Amino acid sequence: MASGQETKVSRVFAVVNAHSGQADPERVIQTLRTHLAARDQDCEIHETREHEDLPSIVREAVRGGFDTIVAAGGDGTVSAVANGVVGSDARLAILPLGTTNVLARELGVPLDLEAACALISGPNGTAHIDGMKVGAFCYFTQVGVGVDALMIHDTSEVDKRRMGALAYVWTMTKNLVGYKPRRMTITADDRSVRTRSLQVLLANCGALGVSGLRWGPDVQVDDGRIDVCIFRPRSPLDYPRIAWNFLVGRHGQETRLTYLKASRSVLVQADEPLPVQGDGEIITQTPLTVEIIPRAVRVVVPAKIDDRQGQSRTR
Numbered sequence: 001m002a003s004g005q006e007t008k009v010s011r012v013f014a015v016v017n018a019h020s021g022q023a024d025p026e027r028v029i030q031t032l033r034t035h036l037a038a039r040d041q042d043c044e045i046h047e048t049r050e051h052e053d054l055p056s057i058v059r060e061a062v063r064g065g066f067d068t069i070v071a072a073g074g075d076g077t078v079s080a081v082a083n084g085v086v087g088s089d090a091r092l093a094i095l096p097l098g099t100t101n102v103l104a105r106e107l108g109v110p111l112d113l114e115a116a117c118a119l120i121s122g123p124n125g126t127a128h129i130d131g132m133k134v135g136a137f138c139y140f141t142q143v144g145v146g147v148d149a150l151m152i153h154d155t156s157e158v159d160k161r162r163m164g165a166l167a168y169v170w171t172m173t174k175n176l177v178g179y180k181p182r183r184m185t186i187t188a189d190d191r192s193v194r195t196r197s198l199q200v201l202l203a204n205c206g207a208l209g210v211s212g213l214r215w216g217p218d219v220q221v222d223d224g225r226i227d228v229c230i231f232r233p234r235s236p237l238d239y240p241r242i243a244w245n246f247l248v249g250r251h252g253q254e255t256r257l258t259y260l261k262a263s264r265s266v267l268v269q270a271d272e273p274l275p276v277q278g279d280g281e282i283i284t285q286t287p288l289t290v291e292i293i294p295r296a297v298r299v300v301v302p303a304k305i306d307d308r309q310g311q312s313r314t315r
Helices: 025-037 054-063 075-085 102-107 111-123 147-154 155-162 166-176 235-249
Strands: 009-017 042-047 070-075 091-096 123-135 137-139 142-146 182-188 190-198 199-203 224-233 257-262 264-269 275-278 281-285 289-302
Touching: 009 025, 009 054, 009 123, 025 042, 025 070, 025 111, 025 275, 025 281, 054 075, 070 075, 075 102, 075 137, 075 289, 091 102, 091 111, 091 155, 091 166, 091 199, 102 123, 111 142, 111 289, 137 289, 142 147, 142 289, 147 199, 147 275, 182 224, 182 257, 182 281
Parallel strands: 009 042, 009 070, 070 091, 091 289
Antiparallel strands: 123 137, 123 289, 142 199, 142 275, 182 190, 182 264, 199 224, 224 257, 264 289, 275 281
């Protein structure tokens, strides 16, 4: 997935979300500038503001000749910045400041500020990751319908700052109590499934938050496919078994879990409108149509390690 050769960074445009996690934006900016200056690289900084069109700002920077676009923030910031890079020759660099940092974890990007800045300044490699397009916007980790969207919708910023990732766990637990599976039709390419589901998850990244668990054994961010995970518990009594099978990696042996794969598109229809989350943000409601965009974005990653295609990758 990644190039084993160092890629020279020449012009850097950094988008810094001062409200991500508990990071000090001044320290983030100074640390990034210090690492880049040590390798004779300059950096233009843009601090985010409410209600701005971040993808358009990034696209303008790319047109202006910036070849590395840094997203300093959580998964939502990374997603917005990445949309300005889609289809261009510029590379996305992630400076993870959020609560879960799913894409950074998946790509092996360091969560430590100093180490992440050192990776951006180089040496580093390049990965090509797929995208999931909903309307005019691409998402890069997961798109979900069900309890995960309710969890994200109901978790306050105050709780996230106070409890970190545990805030999501607490909200998820509350939402599961009394939540009944909804009748849905899921179409992945040419295959359709009609079922009652607690959760439908379109996974481009395999990482399940900060737990160390994965949505499935074969979920890859660069394989040109989306894995559709359909959770079909009959009752709350099924939850402990499903959780155990996830914990020990026996996804394929779980009878109440169905996997579909799609390389073109996914359609999720529900008998009643349900919220949809993309990359950790509420984005729309059902019906949901997703187009798969292979190799949508080039991303800065740790260099090295042989890849399954004979190149090198980060894992």
